[in-house]
Amino acid sequence: MSVSYTWSVSNLACLPDNQQVVTVFYTVSGTDGKNTAERSNVVGVQFDPNDTFVPYAQVTPEMAIGWAKANLGADAVSSIENDIAQDIANQETPPVVILPLPWATQTES
Numbered sequence: 001m002s003v004s005y006t007w008s009v010s011n012l013a014c015l016p017d018n019q020q021v022v023t024v025f026y027t028v029s030g031t032d033g034k035n036t037a038e039r040s041n042v043v044g045v046q047f048d049p050n051d052t053f054v055p056y057a058q059v060t061p062e063m064a065i066g067w068a069k070a071n072l073g074a075d076a077v078s079s080i081e082n083d084i085a086q087d088i089a090n091q092e093t094p095p096v097v098i099l100p101l102p103w104a105t106q107t108e109s
Contacts, residue, residue, distance in 0.1 A: 003030045003085045009064045010040070012056075019056035021045055024068040030084035037087035039080055043068050 006029045013023035022045055029038040045067045054063065069077050 003032050003088055005030045005081050007065045009061055012064060014056060024064050026068045028080050030088060032088050035088045035091040037084045039084060043071050045071050
């Protein structure tokens with residue numbers, strides 16, 4: 001099963017004085033072409049003081065996603081994507097199923 005992932009940003013929280021982004025609200029969607037799953041969360045953004053400041057009006061989705069992934073770390077990014085892949089696999093082959101109650105299907109004579 002090959003799952004493709006799409007990262008998107010739904011919102012940004014900023015400092016009021018200089019509008020520096022401090023939080024990224026993100027969603028990760030995955031699909032295998034048949035089934036889909038997603039995870040949404042927030043991550044705080046820590047910047048290196050030596051980095052060039054990006055004015056809010058110049059922030060792109062790619063930048064915000066990059067900041068989110070960098071601040072989550074590679075292990076967390078992999079974990080999120082693995083959880084989505086597992087959700088998709090579970091849609092195809094559920095690990096548990098809910099059956100009708102056995103006494104609800106019996107008919108009285």
